[in-house]
Amino acid sequence: MQNGEQPRDRFSKFLTQVEAEKRIIVFPLNHVPGIFAFEEGRLTCMDVVSGDGAWSFLASFIKDEEIGNVVSISWPQFASEKxxxxxxxxxxxxxxxxxxxxEEQGPWKKFRIQVRRQIRLFGQNIWGDLMV
Incomplete structure (x- = not known):
């Protein structure tokens, strides 16, 4: 799913191997327009609800020479437990x-999270929601 096709109140991506191992997720800023205002070095707290509880993630804003401005979300406990x-x-x-x-632009943001995983069943690839 490409982020450019998504409504402004939603953003998603497929985790890379590095993101899964380091328990972070990185979005180019142009994939999250109107949700985050870039300010290098600034931290934003994310209150995230899932089907089984509430979590706090920390988003930081980084200027990367290769891919431009990015939002890096740290979620070690969530990534590990799930x-x-x-x-x-x-x-x-x-x-x-x-x-x-x-239009809230403060240091706290509220989100709901959904995680989907592809599995192979009877020779078919299907996507299912993880119980998060």
Whole structure:
């Protein structure tokens, strides 16, 4: 799934091997327009809800010479407990702030997360939601 085709309140990608091993996920800033305002060195806290609980992730903004400005999301406990692997599809859905302010640009962001994994069943590749 390409991020350019997604609504502005959602962003997703397939985890790379490096991201799965390091328990981070990196998005080029142009894949998350209107969700994050880039400010190099700034940290943003992400309150994330899943089907079985609430999590806190930390997003940092980095200027990378090869791919440009990126948002790097650290989620070591979540990635470890859920057993995330390369090629899992991770989607974040922006949630309204405490006061319903969709334009909230503060250091706290609220999201719902969905993780999907491809499995092979009876010779067919199918995608299923991980219980997260």
């Amino acid at each position: 057993g995330l692997k390369a090629n899992d599809e991770v989607s974040f859905f922006k949630q309204a702030g405490d006061h319903g302010n969709e």
